Amino acid sequence: MLDLTAAIPDDGLSSRATKDTPNNDQALLDAYSNAVIGVTERVGPAVVRVETGPKVRNTRERGGLGSGIVISPDGLVLTNSHVVGSSKEIRLRDIEGVVTDARVLGTDPDTDLALLRADGARDLRYASLGNSKTLRRGQLVVAIGNPLGFESTVTAGVVSALGRSIRSVSGRTIEDVIQTDAALNPGNSGGPLVSSSAEVIGINTAIINGAQGICFAVASNTAQFVLSEIIRHGYVRRAYIGVAGQTAPIPRRHAVVAGVANKMGALLAQIEPDGPAAQAGLLPGDVVIKLDGVEINGVDDLVRSLDRDRIDRTLDIDVLRLGRLRSVEIHPIERKPSARQS
Structure with missing residues (x-):
């Protein structure tokens, strides 16, 4: 029998590629996992569940659920305007199950953002707002929230597109919106979209019903503008x-x-x-x-x-x-x- 392998020179490259590829893939997967884990451990404790409506559920008023992100140790919380709605009773539940009453400092339906303050809360775990202008398509992002009532759920994806425009509940268009394929569901609204450096670069706000993997977040730079206007005036001046x-x-x-x-x-x-x-x-x-x-x-x-x-x-x-x-x-x-x- 003719031994064809004898005619093929062995330079060691093929064998090394065969041996190294699984290791390289494993290293990449480990790096990806570690990035997501690191973001979750740093930002996760600052994510709260936003509950609206009366504490007693046998009343006619229906409550709602959403997510929020603590952005200062004295209890400032960013969430969506549509999560807060017109509710007069708002509660925040942290990752340890501690419930705190909150009040609305201001809402801006035009950007679907609201600013809350946790009553009597101090030295809370919080996350920092990043600069959304530095984002690039394909960049790793992590969404943290409470979809469908499931606490502290984490999903990961990439920035699919930048500079999108979507229609807010007020009818005005929200500009400079981030599109992502990080899975979102009802209840994720108001939660953070986080970069691999653990900075909040967006506030999750919308899902296209019937579409898979098309979700949107209000850019952190827009959130920073709304935040400063509400703190200064109680609303956004236009x-x-x-x-x-x-x-x-x-x-x-x-x-x-x-x-x-x-x-x-x-x-x-x-x-x-x-x-x-x-x-x-x-x-x-x-x-x-x-x-x-x-x-x-x-x-x-x-x-x-x-x-x-x-x-x-x-x-x-x-x-x-x-x-x-x-x-x-x-x-x-x-x-x-x-x-x-x-």
Whole structure:
């Protein structure tokens, strides 16, 4: 019998690859596991279960469950606005089962975030907010929460995409949202999305029903902004002009005649009497195409541009009225907070 192996030179590479590959794979798996374990051990104790509604469950008022993350030793807790809702009774349950009453410092439905304070709590385990701008697609992330009532559940995945936009319960779009494939379920809402360095880089907020592996978290930089606004004012300050509208296409002939590049604009459907828009002379049917030098290609652009920096300033607003370009001055005011926020 012909021995073919004798004709094949043995340089040692094949045998080493065969022997080393399992070891290398094991080392990678161990490194991955250790990263997840390390994050869980450092951040897990700072994750709380958020319970809303009355303690006695035989009342008509229904309670809810969610998650939250303690971000300071004196008991500041970030969670979702939709977890808190309008409930007047809120309790926090930590990893050791200790229950503490909490109160709402402020909510921001526009970003689906709420800030709570644990009553009488001091020296709590807490986690730090990281810089979400440093995230990269494919980066390892860990979600910790209480999905479906199961305490302290950990899932891991990667950052699937950055800079997403989703619709909040208030109808406004939440910008700079993180998409992840770390498994989330009802009850994870308000819990942290954590980087491998154990920094909170997002607050889990939404799941696409019927889709597998498509979940979203509000970026930590957005959470930091909302946190600072609530601490300073009790709510998030935004500008207001008193209109209701919708995104609408701009007929090409109108765009050509007016000399504008917009293909879409914000069509004003209603004007609040005595509001800034009414005082500026805007009318239903006007199509906003620019505000304060910023191009407006729809209602979302208009709402996004009405931030705190434009409160109590006189701005130029460009609109198309019956196909003709008009520019007027408008003076946005501060939007009144909701009853919960006040």
